[in-house]
Amino acid sequence: MRRYAADVSALARKDLLLELRARDTLPAMLLFVVAALVVFHFALPTGSGRLAGLGLLWVAIVFTALLGLSRSFVAEREQGVLDALVLAPSDRSAIWLGKTVAAFAFLALAEVVALPAFAIFFSGIDGATVAGVALADIGICTVGVFLAAMSVATRARELLLPVLFLPLAIPVVIGGVGASVTGSPARYLGFLALYDALFATICWASFEYVVTE
């Protein structure tokens, strides 16, 4: 277990270091999410209300995540390094978990900017929304990295990832929006936690078959 954690940590740190050096993904995510919120701000008619704004926040989060996820295996694809990682004697699910941790960090950083920006453009954010965002991020990154690994091996990878990811993100949006807009968010937060646990288990157990023929 300790070895597994060390492998995940090494792989996640590697991805964070690559991003720190290349600065490909995070600046694009930040620009996108802020730009999307600005567009939504002007697109929504005056007096549309808080609920409509919260719905658009979730749209911005999902598409920002998709932007980051689409780049999650770029270094491995362009330099063929996935073969070297797959051949290493560590558990192959560590590759998925390391990438998931890094993707979660990028998305969380984008949201550190996005949530205050939302508060400026639309309305304040309550604790339930923040909790919903945190739980949704786990699910989004868990499933998204898994699907990114699947799509990276195909020629139509840029098309395939959104096509596969968005249907699976629908429950996340339902749970996230529910947690944000209802008076009793516990049920929706529980739903998001269940989604996270279920898909994390599935992705962890089946990642090996995604990266081997």
Next chain:
Amino acid sequence: MIIRARGVAKRFGTKRVLEGLDLDVERGSFLLVTGPNGSGKTTLLRLVAGLLVPTSGELDVDAERSGLGFLAHEPLVYRELTALENLQLFARLYRVPEARERIGMLLERFGLWNVRNERAGSFSRGMLQRLALCRTFLHAPSLLLLDEPYNALDGAGAELLDRELAAHAGTYVVATHEPQRLTPLATQRLAFT
């Protein structure tokens, strides 16, 4: 036998790359695989490495992943990491004992010590091949699968590799379309047409 293949075939869609391959490789052998481009040399190495699965036939490889060294066409290193960081990452994943000393020794041996803190992306193709060789030999593998190992190496680099091949005991499967240099080391040959 460390590698045993019986009737191994590999197809990609409708394209047949390997057909009916029988092969026995004993531990400690040096198998030289020759043939023109597209004849199936790389596919054979990837099958033995476990990166591909045969379409039909039986392929048994008696080696753990931790004992496998794979040199591909691509260097399989991160361009945004330095030479040292790349080797440190793989040393961690392979749990190389005394990794610091081992990495230092390989960087010295392959003439990369002075550029160890430079990003791999700034390396020439020959330097990348040297780094790829360091990665391949890093965990002292017992089964080495080398695809065109002299690719992009200059004269000095090729001599360094000659020395490493002579010094490192293990089973070798080496694919090349220029076999002259490795002929003296070869104990077994497989020629694709």
